[in-house]
Amino acid sequence: MTTATDRRPPARHRAGRTAWRVPPAAPLLAAAWAGGIAVLALWWRDTGAVVGVAGWLTGAGRITGLLCGYMCAVLVALMARVPWVESRVGSDRAARWHASAGRWTIGLLLAHVLLIVLGYAAQAQVGALKELGTIVFDLPDMLKATAGALILLVVGYTSVRAVRRRMRYETWYHLHLLTYAAVFLGFSHQLAVGAEFVAHAPARAAWYTLYTGVACLVLYFRVLTPLRLNLRHRIRVEAAVREAPGVYSVWLRGRRLDRLGARPGQFLRWRFLTRGMWGASHPYSLSALPRDDLMRITVKTLGDHSAAVADLHPGTRVWAEGPYGALTAARRSRRKVLLIAGGTGITPLRTLFETLPAAPGDLTLLYRARTPEELALSEELEAIAAARGARLVYVLNDPDGSRARITADRLRATVPDVERHDVYLCGPRGLSLAVYDALRDAGVPTVRIHHESFEL
Numbered sequence: 059m060t061t062a063t064d065r066r067p068p069a070r071h072r073a074g075r076t077a078w079r080v081p082p083a084a085p086l087l088a089a090a091w092a093g094g095i096a097v098l099a100l101w102w103r104d105t106g107a108v109v110g111v112a113g114w115l116t117g118a119g120r121i122t123g124l125l126c127g128y129m130c131a132v133l134v135a136l137m138a139r140v141p142w143v144e145s146r147v148g149s150d151r152a153a154r155w156h157a158s159a160g161r162w163t164i165g166l167l168l169a170h171v172l173l174i175v176l177g178y179a180a181q182a183q184v185g186a187l188k189e190l191g192t193i194v195f196d197l198p199d200m201l202k203a204t205a206g207a208l209i210l211l212v213v214g215y216t217s218v219r220a221v222r223r224r225m226r227y228e229t230w231y232h233l234h235l236l237t238y239a240a241v242f243l244g245f246s247h248q249l250a251v252g253a254e255f256v257a258h259a260p261a262r263a264a265w266y267t268l269y270t271g272v273a274c275l276v277l278y279f280r281v282l283t284p285l286r287l288n289l290r291h292r293i294r295v296e297a298a299v300r301e302a303p304g305v306y307s308v309w310l311r312g313r314r315l316d317r318l319g320a321r322p323g324q325f326l327r328w329r330f331l332t333r334g335m336w337g338a339s340h341p342y343s344l345s346a347l348p349r350d351d352l353m354r355i356t357v358k359t360l361g362d363h364s365a366a367v368a369d370l371h372p373g374t375r376v377w378a379e380g381p382y383g384a385l386t387a388a389r390r391s392r393r394k395v396l397l398i399a400g401g402t403g404i405t406p407l408r409t410l411f412e413t414l415p416a417a418p419g420d421l422t423l424l425y426r427a428r429t430p431e432e433l434a435l436s437e438e439l440e441a442i443a444a445a446r447g448a449r450l451v452y453v454l455n456d457p458d459g460s461r462a463r464i465t466a467d468r469l470r471a472t473v474p475d476v477e478r479h480d481v482y483l484c485g486p487r488g489l490s491l492a493v494y495d496a497l498r499d500a501g502v503p504t505v506r507i508h509h510e511s512f513e514l
Contacts, residue, residue, distance in 0.1 A: 216234075466500040
């Protein structure tokens with residue numbers, strides 16, 4: 059372990075008190091569950107006695123169909139990138155919710171199709187395949203609904219982790235956008251044949267309100283808000299600068315960038331309008347506080363898109379969306395703070411290291427890298443540490459190349475009262491999981507370990 063700046067905190071400390079807070083996720087989860095219960099109430103109100111196998115199969119098919127329609131709305135709402143959700147709940151948690159909602163939607167869709175076909179077939183006393191053909195070709199809006207269902211199944215299949223890893227991000231991204239088309243195609247089918255809506259105007263109005271509200275969220279936050287941001291700030295590439303092997307900083311020039319609203323620790327989604335890069339947006343953190351006319355991101359070349367960042371030409375137009383992310387000072391609840399970075403996880407933590415209010419000795423940054431050459435932005439970090447009286451500790455591999463691990467014992471040796479700290483953690487998935495376990499073993503409560511992942 060190599061220490062660049064090692065100023066130990068005073069011997070005596072008093073731990074700050076953690077105020078009781080309602081988790082930001084709680085009201086959203088409560089609203090989602092309440093919506094699901096309301097959907098089940100629609101079925102209950104419109105259903106009399108359930109008789110026989112056909113009745114039970116059809117009833118279960120109606121329930122799964124209603125819940126699938128509701129989950130489609132939830133799924134799209136989670137794609138809207140609502141700033142309150144992105145900045146309070148966290149982009150990574152919102153992405154996990156979206157993935158979970160997608161799995162539920164696909165499961166409910168398959169169950170709905172199977173149960174309805176079997177139920178109708180039992181009622182008509184015909185084979186399931188024959189009844190499937192009758193449903194698809196004879197019922198109102200079923201051809202559109204079938205197309206939408208097939209699109210959802212394709213999107214679901216390409217979102218399986220093993221499949222996703224074999225695809226280019228841009229291909230996956232554009233396939234994922236077809237979710238909007240799938241939901242649109244299935245909407246009219248729900249109202250045309252859903253017994254809960256055909257004869258009940260209030261239920262139809264509620265369903266229209268739900269879907270219209272979700273569509274407005276997507277239109278406003280995915281289209282109009284980014285359009286306004288980019289027309290206002292007019293961002294272009296100023297220069298691409300090598301920081302470390304495979305790590306580049308991109309300086310961006312624009313207008314009134316200090317009014318962008320980005321807080322230390324946040325990121326934006328960037329689309330560089332040049333050949334091979336304009337097709338999809340990628341999340342990169344700000345690695346320096348925005349000035350009036352300049353800001354900076356720092357990128358590690360891990361894929362085709364990030365590798366092309368090194369070759370960006372000055373003057374290249376940039377389309378930005380955001381800012382997003384909850385890895386900010388708002389999560390802090392203790393006086394002492396420990397920042398732990400691995401690789402380019404240093405980018406959001408560098409801005410926090412510079413700006414988090416802290417007395418000398420109350421702020422520590424652990425930076426994990428394999429070699430000294432891979433310590434991106436090290437000169438800046440050392441200058442910040444010296445100016446603030448903060449501790450900066452590098453965790454490097456041994457000279458023989460053996461990996462230096464951040465264990466609970468190492469944490470206690472470096473930060474003896476680590477359990478009294480808020481901890482901000484950012485780095486590759488494997489490192490983050492290992493360090494998270496080490497922090498828990500060292501006595502740091504889960505509520506004070508703040509982490510955000512950019513993995514899709």
